[in-house]
Amino acid sequence: MLTKKSYAKVNIFLKIMGKRDNYHELSSRFVRVHSLFDIVSFKKESCTEFTLEGNFGCETKKNTIYKAYLLLKDISAKVEEYFKNHKVIVDKKIPEFAGLGGGSSNAATFMLMVNEECNLGLSKDDLCEIAVKIGADVPFFVYEYDSANVSGIGEKIEKFEEEILDIEVVTPAIMCNTGEIFSAFRDKFYSEFKECEAIKLYKLKSTEILKEHSISEANDLYKPAKSIYKELEKYEKKDWFFSGSGSSFFRINNGKK
Ligand SMILES: C[C@@](CO)(OP(=O)(O)O)[C@H](O)COP(=O)(O)OP(=O)(O)OC[C@H]1O[C@@H](n2ccc(N)nc2=O)[C@H](O)[C@@H]1O
């Protein structure tokens, strides 16, 4: 059975740069969490329709993996053929609605596996063009970088060279709605981060960035998230930061005893 790890991510910083239709342009450092991943598998089995098994919070038709399947099958008949003889199994470990990109990571991992198995010959850039149609975070996972500077609405990815980070994650049982948090930002906390300031952050190591910023300075979505989910405040602790639209908090343990 073919298997591949589908890692979680955290946002070391996330700054809003502007608006693009009903989306927001952002500057962010995405870092993969090596200790937290789902496992995507393709198991040989004859299937009358696309079959996806896993402990998901949504029906197959809404799953990011299914959305990736629909887009890839339009590119090559080999894909539909392959999934007549294989089913997809996902061993879910990444909590949902956690700001950890679980759904986005699954979609990208699925695309990388299909590209190999069906010999589609798509480049990372080709896959990224498809990925961005599934969700803002999917392109990051296509490139498989450990750390990257991400901009646009998530489609511009630039590898960042730094040591592998030992990231600890805590996810309160609070299901943060990404869209509502962006709307709260837009209505009550809107500001645009300067390009020149973002360029400075892109050059800094993740540990240096977190030394110089508070949890709210590092992530523009934290205050709007807290304005909706007040109980987030209970989890605020020194050296802990907020990932994406939450609810996860994380800290970097490199160099700590
Ligand atoms: C906030 C971030 C930061 O990494 O991560 P998560 O918190 O989801 O992990 C991402 O930008 C989330 O990307 P993703 O999870 O794909 O968001 P989507 O489902 O595409 O969008 C959900 C809703 O959030 C808003 N949205 C999302 C991304 C973005 N750059 N601007 C937005 O305004 C839009 O209203 C959109 O309809």
Ligand SMILES: Nc1ncnc2c1ncn2[C@@H]1O[C@H](COP(=O)(O)OP(=O)(O)O)[C@@H](O)[C@H]1O
């Ligand atoms: N493969 C998937 N894994 C997890 N969640 C998924 C998946 N496909 C669709 N979803 C839906 O995406 C939303 C959560 O997305 P996820 O990426 O896990 O959280 P976040 O965006 O907060 O990191 C939920 O509505 C969930 O039902």
